[in-house]
Amino acid sequence: MIKPNSNNEIVLKEFKAKDEYHEGEPENPGLALIWDFEANGLLKRNPDEEALKDVQPFEVGIVALSYDKITGQVYKVIERYSEFEDIGVPIKDEVSEITGITNEMIEGHHFDDDVVNRLIGMSTINIAHNASYDAPIAQYRFPALKGKPWACSLNEIDWRKDYGMGSRGLEFLVAFISGYFYNAHRAIIDADVLADLLAQIRDDGTTIFSDLMNNVRKKQIDIYAVQAPFSKKDILSGNGYYWHPGGFVRGEFITKAWHKPVDYDDVDNELQWLNENVYNGYMGDKVQQQSIDAWNRYAITLHEVEL
16 A cells, blocks of 8 residues: 655556566466446446446456466456447437547447457456446346356455555545556556556555455355335345345346345344344245355346247
């Protein structure tokens, strides 16, 4: 983490993308694809097909990063891919203002599916800083990603507890951990910046990437408090539960309910809390559970059209 100078100032350097982070080759090689999209709008949680159709990506940035599966050491950038795509409709004014990308810049451009699918076939893990946004967009646009594991550097690293960070925004993290400023909201730059951040060495000699991978390997249970009384909504929200309006989640239909992902070891305690604080001792079999891992955490459900 960057330290203030003698004048108690933090001096930031302009970010320059690197091609190598560690000499040599990994003994247990893996390939991470760092993804970032610029797209024409926002997504709700667990987006359906209609939402994904409306939020069309017009720029993609991918950094293919070699690493060691055992140590989590990051080695080098194997390949980069960056391209625009003409989405056939105007970019929203507010999106263009944020990204600096205009309709003229994307006109006539297309993502090269052959290149992207080749990288997907080589990958062992896919990473985005906000995988809840980028992973559904990526899977919808590139179906070859179906069944591939994902990691989220925003939510699967405890930036506050383990790094003392007051914000999880990529620009903030890069400034206070790596000491860089950069031109955000361009896909390949954001992907390169995230790759650099994950390659940073922690105080214990390991990388931030290894911290992320250790967390990604943990399995969780998504607990759905079905038929919870309406009067308990504030209690549930205060204990970290999110509202699910009903629909498919990770390929399974889940009725509307408040839900919360918890680690395997914490499931019994969470169920006891629900029984005592939400169901007043009469929980029975009302709670629905769904197993979560890196392969289904950000998976989307696509339905084939019957002819």
